[in-house]
Amino acid sequence: MEYTLCIIKPDAISKGFTGKIIDECLKAGFTIHGIRKVGLTRDQARSFYKVHEHKPFFEPLIAFMTSGPSVALVLKKENAIEDFRALMGETDARKAQKGTLRQKYGEDNRKNAVHGSDSPENAKKEIAFFFANIDLI
Ligand code: ADP
């Protein structure tokens, strides 16, 4: 079994899509191993997205991610990391494949409804970022 970190981002929360997104995760075979509502501070958002620090979209991304509450989830499934990236769709919601979470619930390349870890190393780091001491059993 593998674990991945998902974030339901502030745009999707404010539009009332939390339940629908969680339901789609369950229907796709993921189980919820951890869940919490979070209000990211600027420091937390900057640290979470540190790899993008020098990109032109960084400051607006931080403003977006601190604009309202998010929901962080640890999702569990065989091949969870790759399978959740596929369920989520590509970064720009306008270009995401039909039926993906971003195509259905996102808006553009910033407000794209969900985050999903992109590698085992990052999944481990990102899970620890939101869920200190969680047992991955
Ligand atoms: P992903 O979330 O698909 O892994 P990235 O890691 O490249 O994408 O980017 C992190 C987040 O930054 C994206 O989910 C999106 O919210 C935002 N972002 C990425 N590229 C852009 C862009 N060109 N313009 C505005 N926001 C962007």
Ligand code: MG
């Ligand atoms: Mg990424």
